[in-house]
Amino acid sequence: MTQTVKWTIALLMGATLFRAQTILFLPTVEMFGGIAPNGWFGPWLSDSILGFLVPVMVFLFLTRRGIRVWGALVLYNAVGAFDYSQGLITQYVSPMPAEMASPTTVYAGIGVFMALQLVALRLLFRRDVIQHFATPLNSTKKERRMNEASYPAGSTALLFIDPYNDFLAKDGKMWPALSAVAKSVGLHANLAKMLAAARSAKWPIFILPHHRHRPEDFQGWANLTPSQAAAHEYQLFAEGSWGGEWYEGFGPEPGDIVVKEHWGASSFANTDLDVQLRQHGITHVIFIGLIANTCIETSARYAAELGYHVTLVRDATAAMSAEAMHAAHEINGPTYAHAILTTAELVQQLAGEHAG
Numbered sequence: 001m002t003q004t005v006k007w008t009i010a011l012l013m014g015a016t017l018f019r020a021q022t023i024l025f026l027p028t029v030e031m032f033g034g035i036a037p038n039g040w041f042g043p044w045l046s047d048s049i050l051g052f053l054v055p056v057m058v059f060l061f062l063t064r065r066g067i068r069v070w071g072a073l074v075l076y077n078a079v080g081a082f083d084y085s086q087g088l089i090t091q092y093v094s095p096m097p098a099e100m101a102s103p104t105t106v107y108a109g110i111g112v113f114m115a116l117q118l119v120a121l122r123l124l125f126r127r128d129v130i131q132h133f134a135t136p137l138n139s140t141k142k143e144r145r146m147n148e149a150s151y152p153a154g155s156t157a158l159l160f161i162d163p164y165n166d167f168l169a170k171d172g173k174m175w176p177a178l179s180a181v182a183k184s185v186g187l188h189a190n191l192a193k194m195l196a197a198a199r200s201a202k203w204p205i206f207i208l209p210h211h212r213h214r215p216e217d218f219q220g221w222a223n224l225t226p227s228q229a230a231a232h233e234y235q236l237f238a239e240g241s242w243g244g245e246w247y248e249g250f251g252p253e254p255g256d257i258v259v260k261e262h263w264g265a266s267s268f269a270n271t272d273l274d275v276q277l278r279q280h281g282i283t284h285v286i287f288i289g290l291i292a293n294t295c296i297e298t299s300a301r302y303a304a305e306l307g308y309h310v311t312l313v314r315d316a317t318a319a320m321s322a323e324a325m326h327a328a329h330e331i332n333g334p335t336y337a338h339a340i341l342t343t344a345e346l347v348q349q350l351a352g353e354h355a356g
Contacts, residue, residue: 001132002185002315003342005123006062012120013058016080016113020051028100037094043087050080070124070133077121084114128184131326149284149311149339151201151350157282158198161208161267161289161296163191163250166236166243168290173234173243178290181325182318190316190343191250194288197347204280205256208267208289208299212239225264227294265298274306284309286346288316292328304336311339313346 022044028034029041057076060069087110096106123129166172168188170179182188198205211217213235218224224232231237237244245251252258257280260271267273277285285308287300296317304310312333319325333340341349 001126001128003344005126005129009120009123009129010058010061012116012123013054013061013077015116017051017054019047019080019113020054022051023048025100035097036100037090037096039090039094040096043083043090046083047087050076050083065133065135067134070130074121074124077117077124081114081117081121084110084117088114127322128326131322131330135326135330149309149341149349150353151203151284151286151311153201155281156201156284156286157204157206157277157280158194159206159208159267159285159287159289159299160191160195160250161287161299162210162237162291163207163247163289164210164237164243165245165247168247168250169243173236174290177320178318181320181322184322185315185318185325187316187318190313191288193343193347194286194313194316195250197350198286201350204282205252206273206276207252207256207258208271208273208295209258209261210237210295211261211263212237212244214239228264262295262299265294266302267295267299268302268306277308282308284311286311286313288313290318291324292317292319293324293332297328297332300333301336304338310337311341311346312337313343314340315342 025036025044026032026041026048028036029044030036030038031041053076057073061073088107091103091106091110095103101109164172167174167178169175175182195205210231213232215235218228218232235241257276259267259273259276262269262271285300285303287296287303287310289296296312300310300312312329314325314329317325317328319328329340
């Protein structure tokens with residue numbers, strides 16, 4: 001779940017806090033000597049109860065996980081939207097006195113807040129939101145450790161894997177498979193932000209390219225992996241092709257280091273990446289690029305095995321499904337990565353380090 005989705009849901013739910021004020025209207029119904037029809041007692045009473053529950057539900061949403069918590073949030077928003085619909089019906093059957101509010105005000109007010117609750121309910125059914133709640137919340141101590149990494153000047157590098165047209169351009173061979181997840185996390189914008197942050201911090205940038213395929217590749221190979229076979233069949237990043245060129249704005253600039261092409265998923269295996277990093281005094285590596293659960297994960301695991309401090313940037317990468325992204329960052333990543341951050345979190349942390 002991205003920060004944008006998280007805070008959108010929280011704000012949509014929080015906005016319905018205003019319904020708590022209906023507790024002040026209860027004394028105005030006819031049974032208590034007031035001027036409002038008795039039909040309003042039920043909607044106002046339920047409004048009051050739901051309104052006072054808003055802070056509790058927002059707290060649960062922001063701080064807890066688990067399918068039961070998700071179910072409670074879904075139920076709360078569904079009941080809240082239904083309650084608003086009851087208000088609309090009540091206004092039609094037993095109009096509120098004009099002295100209290102005009103019909104237009106009543107219909108518009110209830111309609112707007114019902115729409116907010118329905119949008120929150122719809123967002124809760126997003127696949128990434130469900131996966132967020134399905135993932136057990138890490139202990140406070142572990143989360144703090146994962147989010148408090150520092151990035152020493154002179155020994156931190158940004159590693160950008162496979163910034164090819166075939167991955168990143170709309171006409172690229174792999175874009176149809178990656179586009180849904182890529183768009184959901186704002187991939188291109190976050191890659192640009194990470195590159196800008198790295199250049200501002202004067203980190204060296206290493207480009208880690210996949211092998212550019214040729215028709216005669218893999219002839220005589222005994223143990224071709226499924227990924228290699230598929231890439232060869234489709235001639236991904238084919239040598240001399242547009243798909244094998246750097247995506248505009250993401251290619252190497254003067255001073256960047258382009259590592260030798262990797263044949264499998266690891267940017268370390270059979271390349272000069274490790275020696276290049278060590279010769280440049282690098283101890284901390286930050287991975288961005290494609291694909292989260294293949295080349296990024298394999299290369300980052302290898303880096304951890306070699307003793308590097310590893311950071312994954314969860315929204316500066318993509319995969320072919322939300323499930324694959326979930327596995328990369330919520331299941332597998334925490335077993336080897338020292339930090340798993342969003343682009344915004346990492347950029348903010350760097351700004352704080354520079355200010356200090």
